[in-house]
Every structure is written in C-alpha cells, then in structure tokens.
Amino acid sequence: MSRITVPPVAQATGATAEVYAQIKKAAGSVPNLFVAIGALAPESxxxxxxxxxxxxxxxLSKQDVETVKLLVSTLTGCDYCEAAHTVLGKMTGLSPETLRQIRKGEPTGDAKRDALIAFVRTIQQTSGTISNEAFAAIRAVGYSEAQLVDISLAVALTIFTNTFNRINDTDLDFPPVK
Structure with missing residues (x-):
C-alpha cells in the first residue's frame, strides 16, 4: 500500500485538478504515480x-524510449515502473519475449537495440565519464549525438519516477511483471 495518502482524483482542485484533467484527456485515466505526484506537487x-x-x-523511436525506461526501471528495482513500461512497451510493438530479454539482460537479437541496452546499462552501472569505447559503440549503430541527449532525458525522467515510487511504494495499477 502506498505510504503517502492522497485524496481521490475526483476531489482534486486547482492546479492538481487541471493537470489530472489533461492526463485523463490524453490517457483515459490518471495512473497512481501521477495521482500522488500531482496531489503533492502539481508543478512537479x-x-x-x-x-x-x-x-x-x-x-528516438517509441520502442527505444520504452527500452530505456524499462531497463532503467529494472536496474533501479522499481516494480511500479517496470510493470508500467512492460505494458507501454507492448503498446509500442515490443514483443513479450523482447521485453523479457530487456528485463533479464539477455540479447534481443536486434543489434541496434542491444547496443542501446549496453549503453544505458553502462550509464546506470558505472560512474564518471563513459569510455570512448562505449561512446563509439552507440554511435556506430546509428544513434546521433542529439539522440544521446534524448537517451539522457529518458534515463533522467525514469530515475525521477523510480525514486518517487520507491519512496512511496506506489500501489500498482498495471499488471505486475512475473
């Protein structure tokens, strides 16, 4: 059960109600993660x-974004985001087997995706400046320098949500990953 108690979406007012309405319009519902963040810090x-x-x-392709987010969530140990990005990854066309391979750190058979996974894993599991070899490897499979910015943004956003979910122990509203 979530550690932080927040009012139901229907009771939201002001800036919180406005942001919830935007999410509901775009997604049909407000995920528990967004309910908690919005109730406490709508500007965030x-x-x-x-x-x-x-x-x-x-x-970045939608599959690339979900690959990054799923991998970071798995490495961080955020069950909420791992579940969410498994569902969202399926929605982008990633197969259940590919999603499992990403979570388990196994090759997917797609050289570009596997290079992305190796790069993100390096970013997450090392400190300091990445090696010239890691930089060269991600560039060699076709990722542009601008896309490296986008990969960094995907990592950063995922770390934010992972961290908040780990603090809150946000209730899953996605099917749990087996």
Whole structure:
C-alpha cells in the first residue's frame, strides 16, 4: 500500500485538478504515480509531463524510449515502473519475449537495440565519464549525438519516477511483471 495518502482524483482542485484533467484527456485515466505526484506537487507533475512531451517528440523511436525506461526501471528495482513500461512497451510493438530479454539482460537479437541496452546499462552501472569505447559503440549503430541527449532525458525522467515510487511504494495499477 502506498505510504503517502492522497485524496481521490475526483476531489482534486486547482492546479492538481487541471493537470489530472489533461492526463485523463490524453490517457483515459490518471495512473497512481501521477495521482500522488500531482496531489503533492502539481508543478512537479507538470514539469515531468512537459519533459515527457519533449521526449515523445524526439527522434528516438517509441520502442527505444520504452527500452530505456524499462531497463532503467529494472536496474533501479522499481516494480511500479517496470510493470508500467512492460505494458507501454507492448503498446509500442515490443514483443513479450523482447521485453523479457530487456528485463533479464539477455540479447534481443536486434543489434541496434542491444547496443542501446549496453549503453544505458553502462550509464546506470558505472560512474564518471563513459569510455570512448562505449561512446563509439552507440554511435556506430546509428544513434546521433542529439539522440544521446534524448537517451539522457529518458534515463533522467525514469530515475525521477523510480525514486518517487520507491519512496512511496506506489500501489500498482498495471499488471505486475512475473
């Protein structure tokens, strides 16, 4: 059960109600993560949603974005985001097997995706400046320098939501990952 108690979506007022209405219009419902952030800090939720809009308009494919978000969530140990990005990954056309491979750290058979996974894993599991080899490897499979910015944004947004969910122990409103 979530540690932070927030009022139901229907009771929201002011800036919180406005941001919830935007989410409901776009997604049909307000995920528990956004309910909690919006109830406590509506401006923070707006900032996250704006950044998500920038990421959605980037040159990364939706599958690339979900690959990054699923991998970061798995590495961070956020069960909420791992469940969410498994569902969202399916919606982008990633197969259940590919999603499992991403979560388990197994090759997917797609050289570009596997290079992205290796790059994000390096970012998450090392400190300091990444090696010239890691930089060269991600560039060699076709990711542009601008896309490296977008990969960084995807990592950063995911770490924010992972961190909040780990603090809150946000109730799952996505099917749990088996």
């Amino acid at each position: 939720l707006k900032a996250v949603l704006n950044a998500e809009g920038v990421l959605a308009a980037s040159t």
